[in-house]
Amino acid sequence: MTDPHQGTHPRHGLDEVMHAPVRFSIVATLAAAEKAEFAFVRDTVEVSDxxxxxxxxxxxxxxxxxxxxxxxxxxxxxxxxxxxAGRATFTAHCQALRAIARDAG
Structure with missing residues (x-):
């Protein structure tokens, strides 16, 4: 029997820490490179130091x-x-976002 508190909706695959818009933007910027300078990330994400x-x-x-x-x-x-771990979580988070968007369409 399926646990009614453990849903199957793709939103359950979202990571709460990564989901915040600025944090998600930081991780997305870093996902494109092996490493990045602080100033580059700051300017790309358009936030203060x-x-x-x-x-x-x-x-x-x-x-x-x-x-x-x-x-x-x-x-x-x-x-x-x-x-x-950050890369794996980012990949899973993006997959969950795509699944949510796909289900909405």
Whole structure:
């Protein structure tokens, strides 16, 4: 017998952490590359440094994003990259979104 509390609607495949629009945009940007500089992600997603920092911290805590700090010459840099778990969750989240859109059409 099917558990009535465990539905089959594709929305159950959405990830709550990743679903927030800014976090989803960050992950989508990172999914296209091996890693990206903080400033590139900030400019692509069109948010401030502080907003990006907060959202990246949430994604990092969830295990979806790895943050690496270093230098280019004497200038400090921060790079962001999806973890394997982040990539897998992004793929599953996108599949759920497509299934929801397909069911609505």
């Amino acid at each position: 502080s907003v990006l920092s907060r959202q990246v911290a949430t994604l990092e805590k969830a295990g979806y994003v790895a943050v690496t700090k270093g230098y280019v010459g004497k200038r400090p840099r921060t790079w962001l990259a999806l973890t394997p």
